[in-house]
Amino acid sequence: xxxxxxxxxxxxxxxxxxxxxxxxxxxxxxxxxxxxxxxxxxxxxxxxxxxxxxxxxxxxxxxxxxxxxxxxxxxxxxxxxxxxxxxxxxxxxxxxxxxxxxxxxxxxxxxxxxxxxxxxxxxxxxxxxxxxxxxxxxxxxxxxxxxxxxxxxxxxxxxxxxxxxxxxxxxxxxxxxxxxxxxxxxxxxxxxxxxxx
Amino acid sequence: xxxxxxxxxxxxxxxxxxxxxxxxxxxxxxxxxxxxxxxxxxxxxxxxxxxxxxxxxxxxxxxxxxxxxxxxxxxxxxxxxxxxxxxxxxxxxxxxxxxxxxxxxxxxxxxxxxxxxxxxxxxxxxxxxxxxxxxxxxxxxxxxxxxxxxxxxxxxxxxxxxxxxxxxxxxxxxxxxxxxxxxxxxxxxxxxxxxxxxxxxxxxxxxxxxxxxxxxxxxxxxxxxxxxxxxxxxxxxxxxxxxxxxxxxxxxxxxxxxxxxxxxxxxxxxxxxxxxxxxxxxxxxxxxxxxxxxxxxxxxxxxxxxxxxxxxxxxxxxxxxxxxxxxxxxxxxxxxxxxxxxxxxxxxxxxxxxxxxxxxxxxxxxxxxxxxxxxxxxxxxx
Ligand SMILES: [Zn+2]
Numbered sequence: 001x002x003x004x005x006x007x008x009x010x011x012x013x014x015x016x017x018x019x020x021x022x023x024x025x026x027x028x029x030x031x032x033x034x035x036x037x038x039x040x041x042x043x044x045x046x047x048x049x050x051x052x053x054x055x056x057x058x059x060x061x062x063x064x065x066x067x068x069x070x071x072x073x074x075x076x077x078x079x080x081x082x083x084x085x086x087x088x089x090x091x092x093x094x095x096x097x098x099x100x101x102x103x104x105x106x107x108x109x110x111x112x113x114x115x116x117x118x119x120x121x122x123x124x125x126x127x128x129x130x131x132x133x134x135x136x137x138x139x140x141x142x143x144x145x146x147x148x149x150x151x152x153x154x155x156x157x158x159x160x161x162x163x164x165x166x167x168x169x170x171x172x173x174x175x176x177x178x179x180x181x182x183x184x185x186x187x188x189x190x191x192x193x194x195x196x197x
Numbered sequence: 198x199x200x201x202x203x204x205x206x207x208x209x210x211x212x213x214x215x216x217x218x219x220x221x222x223x224x225x226x227x228x229x230x231x232x233x234x235x236x237x238x239x240x241x242x243x244x245x246x247x248x249x250x251x252x253x254x255x256x257x258x259x260x261x262x263x264x265x266x267x268x269x270x271x272x273x274x275x276x277x278x279x280x281x282x283x284x285x286x287x288x289x290x291x292x293x294x295x296x297x298x299x300x301x302x303x304x305x306x307x308x309x310x311x312x313x314x315x316x317x318x319x320x321x322x323x324x325x326x327x328x329x330x331x332x333x334x335x336x337x338x339x340x341x342x343x344x345x346x347x348x349x350x351x352x353x354x355x356x357x358x359x360x361x362x363x364x365x366x367x368x369x370x371x372x373x374x375x376x377x378x379x380x381x382x383x384x385x386x387x388x389x390x391x392x393x394x395x396x397x398x399x400x401x402x403x404x405x406x407x408x409x410x411x412x413x414x415x416x417x418x419x420x421x422x423x424x425x426x427x428x429x430x431x432x433x434x435x436x437x438x439x440x441x442x443x444x445x446x447x448x449x450x451x452x453x454x455x456x457x458x459x460x461x462x463x464x465x466x467x468x469x470x471x472x473x474x475x476x477x478x479x480x481x482x483x484x485x486x487x488x489x490x491x492x493x494x495x496x497x498x499x500x501x502x503x504x505x506x507x508x509x510x511x512x513x514x515x516x517x518x519x520x521x522x523x524x525x526x527x528x529x530x531x532x533x534x535x536x537x538x539x540x541x542x543x544x545x546x547x548x549x550x551x552x553x554x555x556x557x558x559x560x561x562x563x564x565x566x567x568x569x570x571x572x573x574x575x576x577x578x579x
Contacts, residue, residue: 108371108380108383109367110367110368110370110371110373110374110375110380111366111367111370113374115374115375115380116380146360146363146364146367146387147367149387150364150367150384150387151383153383153384153386153387154380154383157379157382158379
């Protein structure tokens, strides 16, 4: 396989990029100044080297602990539970949420062999249980897909047992769509109108 | 609704062509294995976006070809509801490419966002000799019948059904992996939500259409009564329960009570995936399951009745006169049933009819008015 083919294939592995777009990207880089390609390569290199999960919430960070968890102004009694760090960014962009996060790293999907032990659920329970016992309310912000809903139902059961108040993002988010595609204002509304489970 | 034009490209053995159909329809006459059924398969493909014979798309591409393409121009008839924007016609096209395995569906040259958006635009009902399986085969065949009819007539049904199927397969996987556990039971509220919606759609349709079914069947069979009813996969569901709340409650209880058994068997044993559309003969005097007790002729009448009911559903729910596609149907019926079916069609079906027959003698529908085409080696002879 030629080098060009190889890079094209790497690009087309990315979500939303088909073989045609991948080819266009490669040829764009080849036409541009060598520095442009090097800059991209360096950025990618440090991205994978330096970004790691926050030891508390699982959010992306370059340090041990992420900026949200370190921020003394955040309300430590409320935790917004999301499937991935991507959704942390979506919720942060609304500017409506002052609490902390917990990233599950996926959702329940028995068909794919994903059970509770494959998600960061023990860590969530620990945050509710020990430490300062700070977490009073969990806002379940998993996606409104079948798997996201089931994950929320499951979390509700086990968090309730720990005495945590559990709320769910209100509808307003179109059923069947991923949070990824929901615009900020819809998400902000859903956040404000979260409901008791 | 009628099909004005069909453009064929590399579909099965059919020669590439642009066929203009007369408003009242056409009879395609020719020996077997010339491509008569392939023509109806092509037309019905544009309605459901797959082969009615269950053939995979790759088998539909002409031998040695890479892409097949079908394009139909449909026109609303006099009393039909117009298309969006008040337009009287619409072009539906479907193409499938072997290399890449991609299906592309367009409505008026705009690709549909989801494949499901391209379904049901021809308003066609297909009659084939294989319809007898609707009566003779297991319950899944009648559930599929319900699913197709409801998907084509009730907005929201297909989405509810797809969601139900997805939750169901997740719960079954959870039952096998997790046994009794909170993560297994977490799927139940979702199953209740989607499953009760599916059940209510089905129950309401049966409730609305049951009388028409009895009437249609009486006309074809010459007096024998028949009845259809839902034998729900939710045990304890009160008969005639058509409200979402009541159905949800019944399904919730049924699932809870089935938990032990479901865990033991590793599968979900209650819910609409266990529904049976019961078809009964002779109501009143000890109704009997036509599948087990019906004669050949009775079973055929009931199967025919289901197709005519499908047409009636399109008429009522979508406000359009359906296009009837009949694949060598009369050959299978005895003389008396044929005559009564013809009589019924003459009185109720005022739309376009495209039918096939092996010999001229088999064409009895609209003898006088209907145009005849021949077919040889996949070439339509006009
Ligand atoms: Zn953090």
